[in-house]
Amino acid sequence: MQEVKEQTARNRILSRLRRSANEPIAFEESYERMQGVEWNDADRVTEFCLQLEKSHAEVHRVPANDWVATVKKILVEKQVRSALLPPGTPLGIELKNALVADISIVHYPDSYAEFKPQLFDDINAAVTGARWGIAETGTLVLWPDAEEPRTMSLVPPLHVVVLDAKQIVNTLFSLMTDEKWAEQGMPSNALLISGPSKTADIQQTLAYGAHGPCELVAIVRE
């Protein structure tokens, strides 16, 4: 019954729209403007870090062989007791080995519903990777999956993201087109994250830690 009703609504809406005398316009815009600045490798990383810091994130540029020690130092300094890690990625495995003596390591169980209370109340931090970084806006691009579910970058108050400097691109537009997002199909959830969660809903005063992480730390491996 409901389906029939919705089908009728659908057909009526579409036929009303079709009765207008629109001339269809073909795709012809120039997207040159969206290509943005072409940075060289060093400047691109610098720009990325600068922009992300402007969004109130803490950014660390570290040599590739030193990142585990940096993450460990940050988690210990911020007094993290329990951290969510991806169980099976190289990042997760390396970190686990380094942290297990100091911090309680949690992996996402299969039953999300039962995990929710612990996720919201007990976990202090999550460490994830990022697929790409966008220099123009200082943005981290995450494609959550079974290893790094969506809520890892959302619910714990501290989110630490590890990104390889070579994954930093100029603009969102160049990323979408170079990586052929539309052609290859989108993941269930793609996220652009630029800084910790924030709000200015009370008298234009900026406050961090609205609903998502209060702190965002980015580790750029060079």
Added chain:
Amino acid sequence: MTVSVEQLSERHFSQRARIALDNQQLRENLRGATDWLRTNRRASFGDDESIETLRDLGHSIRRRVLSRLPELLETLEANLTRNGIQVHWAEDGDQANAIVHGLLAARNAKTVVKGKSMVTEEIELNQYLEKRGIECIESDMGEYIIQLADETPSHIIVPAVHKNKQEIARLFHEKIEGVDYTEDVDELIGIGRRELRKKLATADAGISGVNFAVAETGTLCLVENEGNGRMCTTVPDIHIAVTGIEKVAEKLTDVVPLLALLTRSATGQDITTYFNMISSPRKEGEKDGPSEVHLVLLDNGRSSIYRHPVMQPTLNCIRCGACMNHCPVYARIGGHAYGSTYPGPIGQIVTPQLRGLDRGGELLNACSLNGACGEVCPVRIPIPNIIRALRHEAVSKKPATDAEPGVRGRGSQRHTMEALIWKGWQWGHQWPFLYRSGSWLATRLRGLMPKRMGAWTQVRSTPVLAGQTLHELVAKKRGQDAGS
């Protein structure tokens, strides 16, 4: 007894505006907020050339999408369905509300958390669900504040813009158990976070709006800073998105300039904290995310706007709110005075079209045609022209036909006396004899001019006519110049 703005119906625009103008606190709050938003916008766009190029691009994308809207809606539906997102169509608010309620009731959902969504305000979804025993909790901080105060949003981007922190501090102290009075904004946000996290963690369903629905990939995009939008679309087991049929983007790359325009125009940010792109429910093997995602596509008068060639650009809107921040009327009376979900200039053109000119036509008067809204609109909606065209429709005598249906409520603001006066004005200017004798008479009888002239002299001094007409004065001046 004083009358509050909420007690006046949508038809009492001038009374509402009067009450708002008399509220000194409200005016200070609005002034502070609109100045801040305007400064931020200006700073984020850089030079004029880059603003204009980006606006051109935004405008041409929206125009292209609308020109092929029916086809793109079908592509969107097909791709969403292929991705596992269920699509529903609603002709009006009642149908949309019934669809959402049906989905919730079938899953025995009792509590719903909501991300900020103007379209669900438009159809009054919260009230509909509350009447049927489903609790709706607004999770955007601004929306949460006004829900506690039992008010409606007064701005489409910053819903609690009419309140200052003292008012919010009192509200939290009175309405949330165990909360002491504090004006510290970090503390207030902390309280909101704590209260809302309890709800977000346990809600049965999440409801959100949509900023862009990408036809090419079947993707729903949400723009936000707080993370509550992500919470509502990620944590509960079912996510229902509701959006107007106009919010389609053809290609994934279309969202790049539109996003850049939206965040800069709205709050002056180069990008918001989160840009959330949802293309499917939780897939096999994934550990979180809703197991069901639904999209309700709402018409509610939009297809009528679409059919009217002059009015169609109304649907270009990406809901950034820049027009309100730059409107001298909005900056003084605020959103509640408009008595509609969408206030300010965009509300002035959307509301009379959605409700009909008979119910929303009065709003068209709240405009000095200064043109600021049209100049800042990121997608170049000619708002002042549309206001003029709607004013014309509101007093038009032309009958509506199927080929040229016009705007609902056409002619409803026409008054015989006003029409007669304009007719006289027209004659007076068509016939020189009438014009000369009329103006001669007016200058000679200027002593008879009443001191009080209704609404005009409420806030202005009475105009005084000259003793001679301009023609006479010029003729005299010429005579003197020739003689000297």
